[in-house]
Structure formats: structure tokens, C-alpha cells
Amino acid sequence: MSSALHTSKASQADHSIHAPHPRKRLVAVVGILAVALVGLNLRAGISSASALFHDLQLVLGYGTFTAALLPSIPTLCFAVAGAGTSWLVRRVGVEKAIALALATLTLGLALRAVPSVGMLVLGTVVSMSGLAVCNVAMPSFIREHYASKTTAMTGLYTITMSLGATISAAVSVPLALQLDSPSLGLAAWSILSLVTLIAFIPVALAAHRRQVIGRGMHSSPWVLLKTRQGLLITAFFTIQAIAAYSIISWLPTILIAGGLDPTTAGLILGLAQVVTVGGNVALLALAGRPGGLRRAFMVASGSYLLGAVALLVLPAQAAVAPALLLGLGFGVFSLVLVVISRSGNTTAEATAMSTLAQSVGYLVGTMGPFGMGLAHSLSGGWTLPLILLVAVAAVQVVLAWLLTATGRKSS
Numbered sequence: 177m178s179s180a181l182h183t184s185k186a187s188q189a190d191h192s193i194h195a196p197h198p199r200k201r202l203v204a205v206v207g208i209l210a211v212a213l214v215g216l217n218l219r220a221g222i223s224s225a226s227a228l229f230h231d232l233q234l235v236l237g238y239g240t241f242t243a244a245l246l247p248s249i250p251t252l253c254f255a256v257a258g259a260g261t262s263w264l265v266r267r268v269g270v271e272k273a274i275a276l277a278l279a280t281l282t283l284g285l286a287l288r289a290v291p292s293v294g295m296l297v298l299g300t301v302v303s304m305s306g307l308a309v310c311n312v313a314m315p316s317f318i319r320e321h322y323a324s325k326t327t328a329m330t331g332l333y334t335i336t337m338s339l340g341a342t343i344s345a346a347v348s349v350p351l352a353l354q355l356d357s358p359s360l361g362l363a364a365w366s367i368l369s370l371v372t373l374i375a376f377i378p379v380a381l382a383a384h385r386r387q388v389i390g391r392g393m394h395s396s397p398w399v400l401l402k403t404r405q406g407l408l409i410t411a412f413f414t415i416q417a418i419a420a421y422s423i424i425s426w427l428p429t430i431l432i433a434g435g436l437d438p439t440t441a442g443l444i445l446g447l448a449q450v451v452t453v454g455g456n457v458a459l460l461a462l463a464g465r466p467g468g469l470r471r472a473f474m475v476a477s478g479s480y481l482l483g484a485v486a487l488l489v490l491p492a493q494a495a496v497a498p499a500l501l502l503g504l505g506f507g508v509f510s511l512v513l514v515v516i517s518r519s520g521n522t523t524a525e526a527t528a529m530s531t532l533a534q535s536v537g538y539l540v541g542t543m544g545p546f547g548m549g550l551a552h553s554l555s556g557g558w559t560l561p562l563i564l565l566v567a568v569a570a571v572q573v574v575l576a577w578l579l580t581a582t583g584r585k586s587s
Contacts, residue, residue, distance in 0.1 A: 206375070206378050206379050206382075207317070207321050207322075207379055208329075208332070209375055210274075210372070210375055210376045210379050211314070211317070211318070211329060211332055211333050211336075212332055212333075212336045213336070213371070213372040213375050213376070214274065214278070214310055214314060214333070214336075214372060214376070215332065215333040215334065215335070215336030215337040215339075215340065216336045216337070216339060216340035216368060216372070217278070217281060217307070217310070217340060217365075217368060217369050217372050218307055218310060218311065218337045218340065219337050219338070219340050219341035219344070219424070219449075220340040220341065220343070220344040220365050220368060221281070221284075221285055221303050221304070221307065221344075221362075221365055221369075222250050222304075222307075222341070222421075222424060222425075223340075223341040223342075223344040223345040223348070223424060223445065223446075223449065224344035224345070224348040224361070224362055224365055225246070225247075225300070225348075225362060226247065226345065226424055226425050226426075226427070226428055226445065227344070227345050227348040227349050227428050227438070227441075227442035227445060228348050228349065228352055228358045228361055228362060229243070229246065229247070229425075229428070229429060230428065230429060230432055230438050231349070231352060231358040231438065232296065232358045232359070232362075235291065235357075235358055235359075236291065236292070236293050236296065236359075237293075238293045240553050242293060242297075243549065244545075244546055244549030244550055244553065245297075245546070246296070246297070246300065247421070247425030247426065247545035247546070247549065248425075248542045248545050248546035248549075249297070249300045249301055249304055250300070250304045250307070250421065250538075251417060251421055251538040251539070251541045251542040251544070251545065252304075252538070252539070252542050253301060253304035253305045253307070253308050254304065254307065254308040254311055254534060254535075254538035254541075255308075255534075255535050255536070255537075255538040255539030255540075255541075255542070256305075256308070256535075256539075257304075257305040257306075257308035257309060258308040258309070258311060258312045258531065258534045258535045258538060259531065259535035261273065261308070261309045261312035261313055261527075261530075261531055262312070262397060262527050262528060262531040264276070264309065265313060265316060265527055270313050270316050270317045270320060270527075271317070271376075271379050271380045271382075272380045273309055273313050274309070274310055274313050274314070274317060274376060274379075274380070275373065275376050275377060275379075275380040276309070277306040277307070277308075277309035277310045277313065278306065278310070278369060278372055278373040278376055279306070279373055280302060280303070280305055280306030280309070281303050281306030281307055281310070281369045281373075282306075282366050282369040282370045282373055283302055283303075283306075283366075284298075284299045284300065284301070284302030284303025284304070284305070284306060285299065285303045285362070285363055285365050285366035285369055286299070286363055286366040287299030287302060287303075287363075288300065288303070288359060288362040288363045289359055289360055289362070289363030289366075290359065291357060291359040296359070296362075299362075299363075306369075308534075308538075311534055311538075312527070312530045312531050312534050312535075313527075313530075314333060315330075315513055315516050315517045315526060315527075315530045316526055316527040316530060318330060318333065318517055319517050319526045326514060326517045326518060327460055327463070327464055327514055330460070330510055330513050330514050330517055331456060331457065331460045331510060333510075333513075334456050334507075334509060334510035334513065335453050335456045335457065335510075338449050338450075338452040338453045338456060338506070339449075339453055340368075341424070341446075341449040341452070342446045342449035342450045342452075342453065343446070344365060345428075345442050345443075345445040345446040345449055346442060346443050346445075346446030348361050348362070348442060349361070349438055349439045349442045350439065351364055396528060397528040397529070397531040397532035397535070398532065399528075400528060400529060400532050401532065405519070406529065406532060408575065408578055408579045409512070409515060409516065409519065409529060409532075409533050409579065410532055410533045410536050410537060411575055411579075412512060412572070412575045412576065412579045413512055413516075413533040413534065413536075413537035414533075414536060414537040414540045414541055415568060415571055415572045415575055416508050416509060416512065416537075416572060417537045417538055417540075417541030417544065418540070418541045418543060418544035418568050419480060419484075419505075419544065419565070419568050419569055419572055420506055420509065420544075421541060421544045421545050422544035422545055422547075422548050422561075422565055422568070423448070423502055423506075423565075424445070424545075425544075425545035425548070425549075426545065426548050426549070426552075426561075427441070427444065427445050427448070427487075427499075427502075428441035428442050428444070428445050429441075430487070430492070430558050430562075431444055431492045431495050433492075433557075433558060434491060434492025434493075434495075434558075435491075435492050435493065436492050436493070436495070444495045444496070444499050445499070447496065447499045447500070447503065448499040448500070448502050448503035448506065449503060449506070450503065451499070451500050451503025451504055451506075452503045452504070452506040452507055455476070455503060455504040455506070455507035456507045456510045458507075459472045459475065459476055459504075459507045459508075459510065459511060460472070460510060460511070460514070462475070463511055463514065469511070469515075469580050470576075470577070470580035470581070472511055473508060473511055473576040473577075473579065473580045474573070474576055474577065474580075475504070476504060476505050476506075476507045476508035476511060476576075477505065477508055477569070477572045477573045477576040478573060479501045479502075479504040479505040480501070480502060480504075480505025480506070480508070480569050480572065481505075481566070481569040481570060481572070481573055482501045483498045483499075483500075483501030483502035483503075483504075483505055483569075484498070484502070484562065484565045484566045484568075484569045485566055485569075486498035486501060487502070487562055487565075488559070488562040488563065488565075488566060505569075508572075508576070512533075512579075515579070516529050516530050516533060544568070547561075547564070548561040548564070548565070551564060
């Protein structure tokens with residue numbers, strides 16, 4: 177009898193050791209939904225504004241400087257607010273940091289409902305600061321909860337990100353027309369972020385965690401600048417940010433200047449994002465094969481280069497061709513996130529790399545949208561800005577080759 181009781185207790189103990197904790201199962205299951213919803217939000221607030229910049233300037237009457245500043249605010253916020261994400265994650269945990277970021281995003285997007293230049297700028301700063309924390313924290317969240325499925329979860333995250341960008345770019349102008357206000361058309365996206373916040377609350381509450389990255393596990397992001405891998409990841413993230421946000425911010429305006437109407441121009445940007453969805457799937461599948469990471473990086477970077485050249489030499493009426501190429505090129509973002517998620521040996525080290533690459537990358541990346549706007553103002557056309565964009569794309573191809581060579585050695 178005692179032997180049977182001992183066996184039963186041992187079996188229960190063994191089960192308690194190997195069975196997943198209910199709270200962990202909840203975080204894992206609800207977390208998948210949360211990852212998808214967060215991804216939907218991360219570009220919707222940017223692409224929706226890009227599609228409406230032309231109408232916003234007409235209605236609110238702001239000048240050239242504000243027109244160049246507005247597309248630059250996201251990358252500036254990503255750099256400044258993103259730099260503090262590592263500290264925030266150490267203080268409250270990665271789940272609660274993301275929940276706070278989603279609340280900030282919702283508030284900022286809602287502020288943009290007020291039809292004034294001041295509230296447009298303030299709401300953009302607040303909302304983009306929330307996005308900044310999500311940008312840095314999400315690779316760490318994936319690393320912590322889905323360490324054995326980083327490629328799949330990063331794929332889900334970036335695919336839904338592209339979907340959010342696609343939908344927002346395509347419907348923002350018609351939505352603003354329906355609401356009879358470009359400001360309300362922007363603020364409508366706060367509903368999506370509010371839904372995401374509500375869905376993420378169970379994950380944050382289930383965490384009730386000790387500090388995920390304790391003081392003894394802290395890893396400084398800036399030390400990584402002394403390593404070849406840290407430098408290459410940061411340099412590549414920077415150059416792809418310049419390239420991507422230059423197009424996301426200005427493509428509709430470039431096409432409108434070339435003779436397209438605002439609705440069609442927004443749809444062309446949406447088309448590029450649609451291609452990114454399928455491109456992400458194909459590129460991640462290619463990257464998962466032996467030796468495929470370098471090929472995936474080169475396909476994406478080469479495609480972006482060809483798209484930039486096509487945008488320069490083709491008329492706006494033929495914008496579908498560069499949109500297809502640029503859309504595939506945007507897929508390099510998912511690849512560099514995979515590299516970041518796999519970097520280091522702990523969540524702390526992955527967070528440090530994410531903080532470094534994104535804070536430095538987005539700070540320098542601000543030169544993309546702001547520089548293109550400034551070059552357009554100085555030259556009076558889009559030829560010079562697009563020539564500069566082609567040069568940036570060529571540098572990205574070189575960095576992609578160098579980064580994947582390092583990645584193959586380190587893995």
C-alpha cells in the first residue's frame with residue numbers, strides 16, 4: 177500500500193515537473209493572438225498618416241517644415257523611446273511593458289482626432305513612442321515565450337504588420353472621406369489599438385512575474401557596438417530603416433506629384449504592403465533552409481534596389497512595377513528581426529541587441545523621410561531624392577552580404 181502510494185506521489189511529482197503550468201499555457205496561447213494583433217498595429221498608424229498627408233496639409237494648412245517633420249516623427253520616437261525600453265522591461269517585465277506601450281499608442285492615436293497641427297504633432301509623438309516600445313520589446317517577447325519557434329512567430333508578427341500597413345494605406349483616404357475629416361480618418365485606428373490592448377491584458381496579468389531580466393542578468397546594449405556582429409546588425413537595421421521609411425512616408429506624395437489621384441496613390445502603397453505579406457512567407461521559408469539566410473537577404477535587398485531604380489525612371493502611371501519590387505524588398509525587415517531574436521544566449525542579450533539596433537537605427541533612419549522631404553524642397557522635384565534613395569539601396573545590398581557572412585559563422 178505504501179509502495180503504491182509512493183508510486184502515485186512520484187507520478188504526480190513527475191507530472192508536475194513536466195506538465196506545462198496553466199499560466200504559461202495561457203500566456204503561450206493568448207500570446208499568439210497578441211503577437212498577431214500587435215503586428216497589425218505597428219505600421220497602421222504610420223501608413224494611414226502617409227496616405228493622408230496630402231489632405232491633412234490642405235485642411236490644416238501647415239507649411240513645408242511641418243510637412244517634412246511629420247514623416248520623420250516615427251523614426252525619431254522609435255530611437256528615443258526605444259532606447260529606454262530595455263530599462264522598462266527590466267523594471268516591469270516584457271509583457272507589462274508591451275501593455276503600457278499599447279495604452280500609450282491608443283491615447284496618441286485618439287489625440288489625432290482633434291483637427292489642429294499641434295494635436296496632430298502631439299498625437300503622433302505619443303502614439304509613435306508607444307510603437308517604439310513595442311518594436312524593441314516584441315523580439316524579446318518572442319524569444320522568451322517561443323524560443324524554439326522564433327522564425328515562425330517572427331513571420332506571424334511581420335506578416336500581420338504588413339497586413340496592417342496594407343489595410344491602413346488602402347482604406348485611410350476612403351475612410352477619411354466617409355468621415356468628412358482626415359483627422360478622424362487618422363484617429364479611427366485607435367479602435368484597433370484599443371482592441372489589441374484589451375486582448376493583451378490577460379498576458380500581462382498572467383505574467384505576475386519577477387523581473388524578467390534581473391539586475392544580475394542585465395546586458396548593456398552599447399557594449400555590443402564593440403563587436404562585429406553588433407556593428408553589422410545595427411548598420412543594416414539603420415540602412416533598411418532609411419530605405420523603408422522613405423518609401424512608406426513619401427510614396428503616395430511622389431505618385432500624386434506624378435499625376436495620380438490620392439486614392440490611387442494610397443492603393444499603390446497598399447499594393448506594396450500586400451506583396452510584403454507574401455514576400456515575408458517566402459523569404460522566411462528560404463531563410464530556414466541550410467545556407468538560405470544569405471540568399472533571402474540578397475533577394476530582398478536586391479529587389480528593393482531594383483524597385484528604387486524603377487521608381488526613378490518609370491512614370492507614376494507605371495507605379496505597379498516598382499511597388500511590387502519594393503514590397504518584396506520590405507521583407508528584409510522580418511529577416512533582420514529573426515537575426516536579432518536569435519542573437520545572444522539570453523533574453524537579456526536579445527533585448528540589448530534589439531535596443532541597440534532599433535534606437536541607433538531609427539535615430540539615423542530619420543534621415544530617410546526627413547532627408548527626402550528636404551531634398552524635394554531644395555530641388556523642387558523628386559528626381560534628386562530618388563537618386564539618393566537608389567544609393568541607399570545599393571549600400572543595403574553590400575551590408576546584407578556582410579551581415580549574412582557573419583551570421584553564418586556565428587550560427
